[in-house]
Amino acid sequence: xxxxxxxxxxxxxxxxxxxxxxxxxxxxxxxxxxxxxxxxxxxxxxxxxxxxxxxxxxxxxxxxxxxxxxxxxxxxxxxxxxxxxxxxxxxxxxxxxxxxxxxxxxxxxxxxxxxxxxxxxxxxxxxxxxxxxxxxxxxxxxxxxxxxxxxxxxxxxxxxxxxxxxxxxxxxxxxxxxxxxxxxxxxxxxxxxxxxxxxxxxxxxxxxxxxxxxxxxxxxxxxxxxxxxxxxxxxxxxxxxxxxxxxxxxxxxxxxxxx
Amino acid sequence: xxxxxxxxxxxxxxxxxxxxxxxxxxxxxxxxxxxxxxxxxxxxxxxxxxxxxxxxxxxxxxxxxxxxxxxxxxxxxxxxxxxxxxxxxxxxxxxxxxxxxxxxxxxxxxxxxxxxxxxxxxxxxxxxxxxxxxxxxxxxxxxxxxxxxxxxxxxxxxxxxxxxxxxxxxxxxxxxxxxxxxxxxxxxxxxxxxxxxxxxxxxxxxxxxxxxxxxxxxxxxxxxxxxxxxxxxxxxxxxxxxxxxxxxxxxxxxxxxxxxxxxxxxxxxxxxxxxxxxxxxxxxxxxxxxxxxxxxxxxxxxxxxxxxxxxxxxxxxxxxxxxxxxxxxxxxxxxxxxxxxxxxxxxxxxxxxxxxxxxxxxxxxxxxxxxxxxxxxxxxxxxxxxxxxxxxxxxxxxxxxxxxxxxxxxxx
Numbered sequence: 001x002x003x004x005x006x007x008x009x010x011x012x013x014x015x016x017x018x019x020x021x022x023x024x025x026x027x028x029x030x031x032x033x034x035x036x037x038x039x040x041x042x043x044x045x046x047x048x049x050x051x052x053x054x055x056x057x058x059x060x061x062x063x064x065x066x067x068x069x070x071x072x073x074x075x076x077x078x079x080x081x082x083x084x085x086x087x088x089x090x091x092x093x094x095x096x097x098x099x100x101x102x103x104x105x106x107x108x109x110x111x112x113x114x115x116x117x118x119x120x121x122x123x124x125x126x127x128x129x130x131x132x133x134x135x136x137x138x139x140x141x142x143x144x145x146x147x148x149x150x151x152x153x154x155x156x157x158x159x160x161x162x163x164x165x166x167x168x169x170x171x172x173x174x175x176x177x178x179x180x181x182x183x184x185x186x187x188x189x190x191x192x193x194x195x196x197x198x199x200x201x202x203x204x205x206x207x208x209x210x211x212x213x214x215x216x217x218x219x220x221x222x223x224x225x226x227x228x229x230x231x232x233x234x235x236x237x238x239x240x241x242x243x244x245x246x247x248x249x250x251x252x253x254x255x256x257x258x259x
Numbered sequence: 260x261x262x263x264x265x266x267x268x269x270x271x272x273x274x275x276x277x278x279x280x281x282x283x284x285x286x287x288x289x290x291x292x293x294x295x296x297x298x299x300x301x302x303x304x305x306x307x308x309x310x311x312x313x314x315x316x317x318x319x320x321x322x323x324x325x326x327x328x329x330x331x332x333x334x335x336x337x338x339x340x341x342x343x344x345x346x347x348x349x350x351x352x353x354x355x356x357x358x359x360x361x362x363x364x365x366x367x368x369x370x371x372x373x374x375x376x377x378x379x380x381x382x383x384x385x386x387x388x389x390x391x392x393x394x395x396x397x398x399x400x401x402x403x404x405x406x407x408x409x410x411x412x413x414x415x416x417x418x419x420x421x422x423x424x425x426x427x428x429x430x431x432x433x434x435x436x437x438x439x440x441x442x443x444x445x446x447x448x449x450x451x452x453x454x455x456x457x458x459x460x461x462x463x464x465x466x467x468x469x470x471x472x473x474x475x476x477x478x479x480x481x482x483x484x485x486x487x488x489x490x491x492x493x494x495x496x497x498x499x500x501x502x503x504x505x506x507x508x509x510x511x512x513x514x515x516x517x518x519x520x521x522x523x524x525x526x527x528x529x530x531x532x533x534x535x536x537x538x539x540x541x542x543x544x545x546x547x548x549x550x551x552x553x554x555x556x557x558x559x560x561x562x563x564x565x566x567x568x569x570x571x572x573x574x575x576x577x578x579x580x581x582x583x584x585x586x587x588x589x590x591x592x593x594x595x596x597x598x599x600x601x602x603x604x605x606x607x608x609x610x611x612x613x614x615x616x617x618x619x620x621x622x623x624x625x626x627x628x629x630x631x632x633x634x635x636x637x638x639x640x641x642x643x644x645x646x647x648x649x650x651x652x653x654x655x656x657x658x659x660x661x662x663x664x665x666x667x668x669x670x671x
Binding site: 044055121248 | 302303304308310312314371372373374377378380381383384385386389390391392395445457458461462463466484508513546547548549550551554591616617621622623624625628
């Protein structure tokens with residue numbers, strides 16, 4: 001058995017926006033996998049929880065030049081500068097943590113006391129507050145994922161890159177005498193659910209993982225890179241206006257930085 | 260009926276009148292308590308906060324009352340450390356107002372957190388990188404200091420003072436008050452600053468983010484500065500309101516004018532610093548993140564450039580000019596206008612640094628969202644006001660808060 005320490009990983013995603021059809025399967029898979037609570041009336045999107053939210057972007061032009069794009073937005077698992085992601089550094093109770101082992105930003109539900117400073121810090125609105133206690137339709141509690149704890153009222157939650165799947169994969173690997181896992185052993189629910197194969201997940205630093213090459217695509221970009229959040233979710237689009245929609249630019253900059 | 264409790268040589272209204280006053284304000288207080296219980300029992304779904312407005316009215320109220328309560332630490336600093344002896348005639352009231360403001364802030368924070376029973380986690384699992392951690396520690400410690408400063412006043416009640424132990428305790432606490440004043444000034448510098456840092460460190464929110472020195476963004480220093488400038492203005496304002504309500508002069512003009520003059524210069528220098536900060540942020544910081552300053556003030560129904568004019572010019576430059584000129588300070592209407600504007604100005608600043616930070620969309624495909632508080636939020640924000648009015652009423656009636664009252668209002 002290899003006694004070496006595990007190599008640090010940097011899990012991330014590359015999402016091909018030209019492939020995304022906006023079907024929402026990723027959102028549904030995420031909610032089911034992670035026991036995300038929902039309300040009887042979900043019309044108010046400002047207080048409903050969607051760890052992975054699909055935005056609809058339009059180029060603002062009229063027919064025949066009108067174009068639109070769907071952009072799935074999970075937590076970006078920002079690395080910031082040396083792990084000081086926007087949310088991790090502000091949490092007063094150390095209830096959210098940046099793992100240098102996996103690059104995943106976790107949320108410790110039992111430690112969060114609901115001050116919501118992390119939500120104020122996140123420019124992606126990837127963090128959600130439990131305004132209500134979760135109420136499952138009768139019988140549905142039997143279908144909850146036993147590997148993911150349900151959350152209570154008054155705390156913040158967010159996408160974990162299905163961290164429980166990583167734990168299960170590592171447990172299996174250890175049981176089999178391995179220290180490392182293969183790319184396919186740890187995949188997020190949204191990645192597996194996407195019928196178009198638009199979401200690719202893996203270790204961004206591992207040359208054997210698809211994301212390692214994909215992120216180098218000349219059409220790849222990250223959301224709000226200029227803020228210094230250093231996110232680990234990359235997007236790819238061959239459309240210039242979509243790439244430009246990923247960040248803010250001054251008028252005189254001519255929106256040319258990403259071309 | 261309660262004349263034995265009233266300080267000697269001063270006149271107070273009848274018990275009946277006082278009870279009616281307590282009843283009316285108490286009803287408002289109970290309304291707030293009811294709303295508070297709703298929030299605690301049913302949760303924060305009782306508010307109009309949402310995932311875009313994680314910080315809203317309550318955090319603004321916290322920041323505003325702490326800034327307005329800054330009169331306690333700064334007046335204490337001037338009286339005990341700098342040696343402005345005249346201010347002994349207003350320091351008691353400044354301490355009382357500070358005590359009310361800080362206890363209110365702690366109460367609002369207790370309502371604002373989603374899991375109030377876990378509030379102690381902020382101390383137990385403290386994250387040293389978080390500005391809120393610094394706020395929690397310094398704020399709690401400073402509230403302890405304010406309690407220590409308020410305690411001798413309570414012990415000076417006519418009946419309590421008859422107990423030798425209380426009399427000596429009160430006397431000895433007064434003797435070492437400079438130590439507490441210095442501690443308070445030190446703690447206040449850090450928690451007022453950390454409250455400024457709360458939005459200043461948010462590098463994901465270009466509207467609030469500021470550069471700075473080491474770990475402290477410029478807002479750290481601006482918040483302390485503005486609290487030192489506007490806190491005493493609020494003390495003067497509440498003193499003037501108390502004089503109006505009691506129909507008595509309680510503090511001599513020279514005391515008010517001295518505090519107003521110092522506040523005026525603090526406000527003038529703060530306003531210059533604020534203008535420089537705004538200019539640097541608008542021309543360097545925000546553009547480096549891809550934002551033109553007017554992006555933050557357009558395409559929405561509320562936040563326009565008027566808010567900058569209101570905060571910096573009308574509630575900054577104007578009151579500063581009034582307060583630094585002798586004729587401005589000596590004119591009662593002008594002085595009153597200046598302290599009202601200063602109190603509004605610092606409150607607008609805190610509003611902007613909380614609510615507008617939340618409102619401005621950061622992702623280019625996101626939108627502005629407006630927010631209006633629920634009645635539960637409004638009631639729980641008014642609750643501390645009612646509590647403050649009651650505590651001021653009780654303190655004024657039974658404690659020798661104003662040392663000059665007897666001299667200014669001789670009883671026949």
